[in-house]
Amino acid sequence: MSTESPAPLLQIKGVSHSYGAVRALRDIDLTIADNEFFALLGPSGCGKTTLLRSIAGFETPEAGEVLLDGADLTRLPAHKRPVNMMFQSYALFPHLSVEKNIAYGLEAQGMGKADIRNRVGETIDTVGLAAFAKRRPAQLSGGQRQRVALARAIVKRPRLLLLDEPLSALDRKVRADMQLELKRLQHEVGMTFVVVTHDQEEAMSMADRVAVLNAGAVEQLDTPVGLYSRPRTRFVADFIGTSSMFDGTAVAGGVDVPGLGMLRAAHELAVGTAATLVVRPEDVHLVEPGTGALDGTVIDSYFLGGSSTLSVAVPGRPEPIGCTVHATSTARRGDQVGLRIDHERSVVVVDDRATAAQASA
Known part of the structure; x- marks a missing residue:
């Protein structure tokens, strides 16, 4: 539009x-x-x-x-x-x-x-x-x-x-x-x-x-x-709303994230571009361990009325991943869970911080 x-x-x-x-x-x-x-x-x-x-x-x-x-x-x-x-x-x-x-x-x-x-x-x-x-x-x-x-x-x-x-x-x-x-x-x-x-x-x-x-x-x-x-820059994606940001390198069909491997996402960036995969918490879904893109441990839960937001610690990633679930979800702190990322709704933007660092080097 x-x-x-x-x-x-x-x-x-x-x-x-x-x-x-x-x-x-x-x-x-x-x-x-x-x-x-x-x-x-x-x-x-x-x-x-x-x-x-x-x-x-x-x-x-x-x-x-x-x-x-x-x-x-x-x-x-x-x-x-x-x-x-x-x-x-x-x-x-x-x-x-x-x-x-x-x-x-x-x-x-x-x-x-x-x-x-x-x-x-x-x-x-x-x-x-x-x-x-x-x-x-x-x-x-x-x-x-x-x-x-x-x-x-x-x-x-x-x-x-x-x-x-x-x-x-x-x-x-x-x-x-x-x-x-x-x-x-x-x-x-x-x-x-x-x-x-x-x-x-x-x-x-x-x-x-x-x-x-x-x-x-x-x-x-x-x-x-x-x-x-549809944020167009990393700054906008970070400033507007809540999201999990996965910094890595654009590859065919996704973003290669250090410590996590390739996460699927549609994008039009040139292969090798410093990129950030932006995932909103409502686009992360709980699944059985081993059946999603990532596995992790629930470390906290925030009740928000009709829904809750879980924080999930994933090996290889320093920050937890946010996941919005229905208020009736039975996931509790300490549970092992799988995370399925809705790659069709995820957004990939240029990691302009890396671009700026390269320009100043």
Whole structure:
């Protein structure tokens, strides 16, 4: 499936930026569609916040262009862009009520009082805070304050809303609820959302497409399903979800892994290429010892409700292999088991760590 979006709203062309000797962004190219929920995902220091600030107008990239509806915003000050940004801290005015916080930007624009009242009322209803309109931020829960910040950002009806780690201040349960709420609101208000996060679960649950950044560059741009099931680099395979990584050498029909031998997998890499076989835990199945690709010993089990994840130690491999089984599985710690790997669902990628080491040698 193509990862290119129709009807582009935002185009980022060749954007690069540095802080002294540190390259924060390296020739970034992205196209984001109208009404799309888009996520910039990556570890700390990967450049995602610098890219968001470049879109917002708080940073001016050294090279490249930022286009919105075809208009070049690259040198336009932040306050003149049809873009709003919701910050991680929420930055609510503690002395103002919910409705006054939401109305503040409209009042600053000089909108008439009747129009402000109508717009604020509609927005408060949209985020489900009508019963809290007269309260101040200190009287609200973390999730409610997050909704106020979101309402203040969308009430001005920007073409584009940028969200910087919007849920990081919330506890796990509230964060899960707000992930669904953000997605619902994005569809309801018909606006393009671009969210920055280091939390893969957050990105994968909300976004239509995700750009995974690493060291200032886009490693992969894809749908959440595509990132998980078809990672294109070792970094993406390791960063997204949980997997067992088997490093070795590409051979016909699989990967030759030191200490384990040849593991079957379909791939198109040249024979002799440093390669990594990526296996998700749900694609490893318990079988009788001697009947699978590998044999090992169960060393731990993690109960997850409808399923459990087993850790299986395999001779010749330093790290255990994860295996997801039905909750009724009778496998226990110390049991000898066989492991069958679903080679049709496994993915083989170039081991770019080996390639980089060879290049620097």
